[in-house]
Amino acid sequence: MRAMWKGSVSFGLVSIPIQMYAATENKNVALRQVHEADGGRIQYKRFCTVDGAEVPYAEIAKGYELPDGEMVVITDAEMAELPLSSQRTIDVLEFVPLESIDPIQYDRTYYLEPQKNAVKPYIVLRDALHKSSQVAVAKVAVRQRESMAVLRVHADVLVMTTMLWPDEVREPDFPFLRDDPPQIRPQELSMAGSLIDSLGEPVFEPEKYRDHYREALEEMIEAKVAGEQTTKPAAVTAKADVVDLMAALQASVDAAKKSREPAKPVKASKAAVSKAAVSKAAVSEEDTEDEKPAKKPAARKRAPKKTA
Numbered sequence: 001m002r003a004m005w006k007g008s009v010s011f012g013l014v015s016i017p018i019q020m021y022a023a024t025e026n027k028n029v030a031l032r033q034v035h036e037a038d039g040g041r042i043q044y045k046r047f048c049t050v051d052g053a054e055v056p057y058a059e060i061a062k063g064y065e066l067p068d069g070e071m072v073v074i075t076d077a078e079m080a081e082l083p084l085s086s087q088r089t090i091d092v093l094e095f096v097p098l099e100s101i102d103p104i105q106y107d108r109t110y111y112l113e114p115q116k117n118a119v120k121p122y123i124v125l126r127d128a129l130h131k132s133s134q135v136a137v138a139k140v141a142v143r144q145r146e147s148m149a150v151l152r153v154h155a156d157v158l159v160m161t162t163m164l165w166p167d168e169v170r171e172p173d174f175p176f177l178r179d180d181p182p183q184i185r186p187q188e189l190s191m192a193g194s195l196i197d198s199l200g201e202p203v204f205e206p207e208k209y210r211d212h213y214r215e216a217l218e219e220m221i222e223a224k225v226a227g228e229q230t231t232k233p234a235a236v237t238a239k240a241d242v243v244d245l246m247a248a249l250q251a252s253v254d255a256a257k258k259s260r261e262p263a264k265p266v267k268a269s270k271a272a273v274s275k276a277a278v279s280k281a282a283v284s285e286e287d288t289e290d291e292k293p294a295k296k297p298a299a300r301k302r303a304p305k306k307t308a
Contacts, residue, residue: 001111005142007088009112009125009151009158016122017115018090020142023159024109029217079144087141090149090160095134101150105163112151112158122158129153191249198256 003019010016033042046055062079064072090112114122129136129152136151140162147162 003113005110007090007140009090009092009122009138011092011121011125011136014121014125016125017118018112018122018158019115020160021111021113022108023111027211027214029214029221082144084141084144084146090138090140090151092136092138092151094137095129095132096137097133098135098150098152101135101163104169105148106150107147107162107164109159109161112160126153126156126158129158185246188245188249191246191253195249195253195256198253198260 001021003021005020006018007020008015008017034040035042046057046060047053048055061076062074064074066072112122138149138151138160140147140149140160142162148165149163150161152159152161
């Protein structure tokens with residue numbers, strides 16, 4: 001991994017120099033835009049809508065568009081002059097229980113590595129956080145954007161997860177929330193609970209799951225490279241609309257239980273067992289007959305000779 005940011009964690013009067021790395025990566029298959037007829041790549045050029053000229057990247061600034069269409073131009077130099085107290089510093093503000101933060105506020109996650117001369121204070125903060133069972137709430141500026149963040153311990157490393165500001169989380173304003181709720185029967189609620197119990201696991205194991213779409217796309221690409229014919233995957237059967245909620249829940253519970261039952265050994269039928277026993281007995285008798293000594297043929301009696 002390559003460090004994408006360098007700064008320090010400010011913890012009271014203690015400053016811990018760190019390097020930051022992206023903790024996640026996108027594994028999607030990268031596809032380019034191409035001309036379908038010949039496979040040529042599609043390219044875009046930056047043109048100015050006022051004079052029609054192509055604009056080099058060095059001459060591109062940022063702009064804020066007003067409601068009437070007018071543009072407020074802001075240069076990189078002006079952006080650099082904005083006060084950012086949290087620039088290059090992860091400023092710890094308070095400590096709270098992890099469960100008090102709704103995951104909907106999480107944005108991006110990063111690993112924090114201590115620089116060579118800061119290993120000891122780094123470990124002190126890491127172990128103190130782990131022992132307290134709390135997380136640190138901090139403020140940080142990354143790439144000209146100030147964010148709230150959470151510091152916690154994961155795999156013996158300090159992990160920072162940036163968070164959205166409160167006004168960046170949308171309110172769920174849906175019509176059904178304003179309508180009178182439908183009547184829920186106790187049996188339906190109980191059956192839904194049974195379904196949850198039947199699919200319950202003590203811990204989440206992400207290794208059990210796979211990205212089937214990505215695997216199918218990679219196989220299709222490999223087949224095209226090899227010059228093989230590709231086959232269209234079978235269409236997924238659409239689920240029917242729920243007519244009877246209780247019946248659907250019961251069927252779901254039964255299917256969940258069946259999928260989790262260990263495979264049972266197949267028992268032979270009584271007729272098969274009897275047939276096998278007879279065959280075995282017959283083979284035993286043949287083996288016994290083979291082992292017995294062969295009987296000598298009986299001596300033939302000779303007829304008395306006639307006298308003349």
